[in-house]
Structures are given as structure tokens and as C-alpha cells.
Amino acid sequence: MQLELLSERSTADPFAALEGLLIGPAHMVRRGDQARLSVVIPDQAGPVQWRVDALLSAFADAGFSGESARTPRGQTVVRSEFTPLLVPLATAWTRGAVKAPPADFTFDAAKLRLWAVASGHTVMHAVYQFHLDDRADTQVVRALRPLSVQVTAVGPRAGGPALRVSGQRRLRHLAALMGPAPAGADWPDHSLDSSRRQSASNGALRLTKGPAGTTPD
Incomplete structure (x- = not known):
């Protein structure tokens, strides 16, 4: 199954993948026969430039341009141009005046990847969070569930609404689905690598120190 999902990611429709943004902090605005997609990057998501670059690249892959700006609250927002290309997406994801997934919404690896680009970040060792x-x-x-992502x-008191993936095995599976990390990204398996490097460093330090912190000859 994992090979199939990786294949899906590499051949996925870049326009359909934008649904991954709408699961998280993105929203749509209609103006006549055009629509705009905007992604407000959550405050908790950490460094934003890699997200801006990856989002603008995703917009270009889907056939339209975008820009980054600041909201009145000082948050970073990445927004597309107004374009008729986005009207079907806006229609599918709107119930009255409220954003909502279509009843037949399904995930694939490409949507999961863009969800992480928009809002995924490490909360603590072996815990990765997606805003929702x-x-x-x-x-x-x-x-x-079909992607075997648990x-x-x-809730809001813990930095939500959000979904968290916890544990080394689950995070490695998640990272494999999402593919290589963009440059500078906070990716699910990075905290695990960091922890291993720290453990190795601590082990080497213990080996080089003698009793009472002295260094053996």
C-alpha cells in the first residue's frame, strides 16, 4: 500500500491536492465568477518562510499565481490571485456561508503533504500536529483511515483544534507518505532524527568522561 500511496503523490493532480489546505487554515473567497484561496499560517506553526515558498509553488503548479502578506494581527497569509479556476473548489467546499469538506472527501498523500505545509509542526519529541x-x-x-494514519x-486548550500523530513508528509512516521535506521544513520525522543525534552526543560525552567528570587519559 505504501508504494501505491507514494505513486499517488508523484502523479496527483496539483489542483485536487489543494483540498489539503482547506482541511486546515485555508479559506475561500468568492468574487463574481472568480475565487481566491487564502492560507493564514497559525501562530504555533513556527518559521514561516519555507511554508510561504512551498505554498506559492503549489499555487503555480495548479496554474495560478499568489502572494504573501500580513494580516492585521501580524500573521502571515499566503493568498492566490482571484481566478475562475478556483470557483469549482470554492463551490464544493462551501455550505451556505461556512467552509465544510464535501461529503465524499478523501485523502491522498498529496493532500496530506499540503496540509502539513500549511500547518503541520512538531509539538514535542515524537508528536506532530496538524491544525484543523x-x-x-x-x-x-x-x-x-485508508492511509493508516492514526x-x-x-482542543483549544492544547493548541487546537488540531489532530496529533504520536510515536516514532507512526511518524515515520507519516513522513514516508508525505515524501521529502521542503528545504527548511518542520517535517514529522525531524524531531526523531534530532533526538537520535542528541542521544548519540550524550553517549559520547559519557564515554569520554571519567569519574567525577574527569577526562580519562
Whole structure:
């Protein structure tokens, strides 16, 4: 199954992959026969430039341009141009005046990757978090099951609404689905690599120190 998912990621429709942004902090704005896609990067998501670069690249892959700006609250927003190309996506993801996933929404690796680009970040060692629209958590959890991605929902007190993936095995599986990390990215398996390097460093330090912290000859 993993090879199939990796193949899906490499051949996925770049326009369809944008649905991964709407699961998280993105929203759509309609203006006549055009629409705009905007992604406000969450405050908790850490460094933003790699996200800006990756989002603008995703927009270009889908056939339209974009720009980054600051919101009145000082957050970074990456937004597309107004384009008729986005009208079908806006229609599919709107219920009245509310953003909501289509009833038949499914995940693939490309959508998962863009969800991580928009909002995924390491919370602590072996815990990776995706920010989420709070009206979609049950449907998203269900849509993740075919990818064998197991998540835990967290509420606003824990930095949510969000879904977390915990544990080394689950994070390695998640990273394999998402593919190579963009330059400078916070990717699911990076905290594991960092931990291993720190453990190795601590072990080497213990080996080079003698009793009472002295260094042996």
C-alpha cells in the first residue's frame, strides 16, 4: 500500500491536492465568477518562510499565481490571485456561508503533504500536529483511515483544534507518505532524527568522561 500511496503523490493532480489546505487554515473567497484561496499560517506553526515558498509553488503548479502578506494581527497569509479556476473548489467546499469538506472527501498523500505545509509542526519529541477546521474533525479522522494514519484530536486548550500523530513508528509512516521535506521544513520525522543525534552526543560525552567528570587519559 505504501508504494501505491507514494505513486499517488508523484502523479496527483496539483489542483485536487489543494483540498489539503482547506482541511486546515485555508479559506475561500468568492468574487463574481472568480475565487481566491487564502492560507493564514497559525501562530504555533513556527518559521514561516519555507511554508510561504512551498505554498506559492503549489499555487503555480495548479496554474495560478499568489502572494504573501500580513494580516492585521501580524500573521502571515499566503493568498492566490482571484481566478475562475478556483470557483469549482470554492463551490464544493462551501455550505451556505461556512467552509465544510464535501461529503465524499478523501485523502491522498498529496493532500496530506499540503496540509502539513500549511500547518503541520512538531509539538514535542515524537508528536506532530496538524491544525484543523473545528467543524471537520470527525470526517477528517475517517478520511485518514485508508492511509493508516492514526491521530488524536486536541482542543483549544492544547493548541487546537488540531489532530496529533504520536510515536516514532507512526511518524515515520507519516513522513514516508508525505515524501521529502521542503528545504527548511518542520517535517514529522525531524524531531526523531534530532533526538537520535542528541542521544548519540550524550553517549559520547559519557564515554569520554571519567569519574567525577574527569577526562580519562
